[in-house]
Amino acid sequence: MCFLSFVFLFFLSISLFSLNLYMLLKELVIFIEWEVVSLNSSMVVMTMLFDWMSLLFMSFVLLISSLVIYYSKEYMMNDYNINRFIILVLLFVCSMMLLIISPNLISILLGWDGLGLVSYCLVIYFQNMKSYNAGMLTVLSNRVGDVALLMAIAWMLNYGSWNYIFWLEMMKSSFEMMMIGSLIVLAAMTKSAQIPFSSWLPAAMAAPTPVSALVHSSTLVTAGVYLLIRFNVLLVDTFLGQFLLLLSGLTMFMSGLGANFEFDLKKIIALSTLSQLGLMMSVLSMGYWKLAFFHLLSHALFKALLFMCAGAIIHNMGDSQDIRGMGALGIHMPLTCVCFNISNLALCGMPFLAGFYSKDLILEMVLMSYINFFSFFLFFFSTGLTVCYSLRLVYYSMSGELNCYTLNLLNDEGWIMLKGMMGLTFMSIVGGSVLSWLIFPSPLMICLPSYLKYLTLIVCLLGGFIGYFVSKINLFFVNKSLLMYHKSYFMGSMWFMPILSTYGILNKPLKMGNIMIKGFDQGWSEFLGSQNLIDSMIFKSKIVTMLQYNNLKIYLLLFLLWVSILFSLMILI
Known part of the structure; x- marks a missing residue:
């Protein structure tokens, strides 16, 4: 499967590069609208943009991924699940392809979320505690950008179309487009790991090395940069550009x-x-x-x-x-x-x-x-x-x-x-x-x-x-020396950003959760709820058991009481 994937991707890369040369020479742009499904007057249309930029980027992504898959044939040789690994890498590349050719925010979101989901599966591939922690940090950091992209889609409803490419130039100074630009910048900052979302990138080194080669060169982290290249007119001479x-x-x-204080080879890279x-x-x-x-x-x-x-x-x-x-x-x-x-x-x-x-x-x-x-x-x-x-x-x-x-x-x-x-x-x-x-x-x-x-x-x-x-x-x-130790730790730990992203965020909610458990689940809720309920049921069941075990004695006692009451009434009369 490795060799077939390598051959297919490599020749596809060469074909796209040749097509890119032709389109660059002729200055052509192909814009395709494919009607996926039509129901009465409603249509679901898939749009694809093929220009020199998207074709050149796709040819490079396919070339690198084909060589990485070929490299993985020996690197992952002893892995029993190598076919699953190759399928995950191919899904990763397909998500990137979808993102590259999309002039539409909805299809960009599909590719964007595809990258986030498959990257999580690849980061936790070796299935140990370090990988799980790194995977959660990666996927949750990227969720911020996904939400920003969803909000940008909602703001695009002002224009009646999600094809941003039609509106960028003519509407770039409007308030709506500036809001969309701000959200796109936030999404790009999370995916490309800019401050303050930088901590997930070194953590994602828990993935296998071929995945790291693919992620850090042409797929996951470059998605944010590529998206901003498409939205570049919103950054020129604006506060947004200066902030970025x-x-x-x-x-x-x-x-x-x-990197100058790090000793882990993959983390330095x-x-x-x-x-x-x-x-x-x-x-x-x-x-x-x-x-x-x-x-x-x-x-x-x-x-x-x-x-x-x-x-x-x-x-x-x-x-x-x-x-x-x-x-x-x-x-x-x-x-x-x-x-x-x-x-x-x-x-x-x-x-x-x-x-x-x-x-x-x-x-x-x-x-x-x-x-x-x-x-x-x-x-x-x-x-x-x-x-x-x-x-x-x-x-x-x-x-x-x-x-x-x-x-x-x-x-x-x-x-x-x-x-x-x-x-x-x-x-x-x-x-x-x-x-x-x-x-x-x-x-x-x-x-x-x-x-x-x-x-x-x-x-x-x-x-x-x-x-x-x-x-x-x-x-x-x-x-x-103590003084230099603190300085080197501060610099080597990316200005404490990974600590702030994990302990800094988790510390207060965990403390609150502990108080809630003590106060509610193990406090008055336990006393009035389950514990009180079980105590009352035990007490009542004891009474019922006692009645059932001693029913004949109780019956005879009641009979005796009835006879004595009857006898006392007869005397009174």
Whole structure:
């Protein structure tokens, strides 16, 4: 089933990419209205929008998911329920397809909720307590966005149609459309894990690694960004855009900082995804929707590869995810480490790899834009932090000696996993340049002084140097001091957000529930209700039992009483 799914999705991806090239060349847009059912004058119509953006995104989603499914054939080989896993992944991809081609809020909600439901099934796939907790945090955080989308659907009733694409441009300054825009932004913030909904993204690492590769590259977390790209006219020059710029900039900064204090391999990569999502959202809020879409696609390629390489490393390390137990992996797993380093360099924005074309262009457009110093600082400092945690990750996993406590047989993974990784490695090298030629056919004119032109490169080199320096020198006495411990815990725990999302929300209701149990269920309700009822029934049943056991004696006693009363009456008369 794995191989058939891989072949089907791969060829479908190639077909959609070819169709996208044709439509991009001819500047075509296909809008399909399919009448599903008609009853008297009422019709249920399914609308689908095929333009260059939806076709290009679909081809990338299908390409990545096909390679991830092929990779899963070996990764999930020992799983008895591998067919169920593949079906869940295919459902996940189908939900994303539905969301991409929908110009209608109702069908968007179907795809949106499909993603939420299937992501819950995939996060709890390994069925342990940690997975259940992570699944509940994921699904409940996303429910906030689902409710916002339902409210946006209710507000769209003002226009008599749910096809938002008809009303965006002409009604963008109306109060109703601003309300719809606010709700759409809230929905996108929950799905793309922006502050204050960030805590579910690292928790969702409880899912199998192929799922993480799919979720963090092209499906679940990118749904919010894609929805906002479609609604981009509502963000330009509005308070909504400025608000989103602040929150997404803080998300980018917070996740970059947290990744430098983390030791879990998958969580570091998850936090890097959060950082890149913050970058996409902040660029989108400034009005550069094409740049955000460009970075969305190029990021999908190397992030999927990064997770696949991490999965291969975790497999070899005996299911250990702690980077402190790794080291010298380049000697034992050379091919996996080559792919890992290429994806890491693409993430950092190494020139002429996939990430460079989008990241460098974004930062240069930020330099040309009219933004305040705080936003400028967040952009560039977060870029430095990206290189910092990437180099730290490479240092811990690939340099020095092997730090395992047990004897592991380390070797390069099987050919099936390597083939899947090599396909994405090729795309991580050439994908950025191909996308830049497709999306921006004519080069952009960016005129900057030399010190600003080199600023991106300087920030990256400085971040890399700090990452290497902090990893190399053992700051034992600083890290273990009480003052630094609290600071590092604050930064490493995403500013206490996961704690606030769980204990912070649950603490008061649980205390209230305890008081209610003591006061009501075990208090006067128990005393007047069940306990009182059972006491009275026991008492009355004892009386009835006594009467039944002693009925002859009672009868004779009553007879004696009757005779004595009769005798006394006769004497009186």
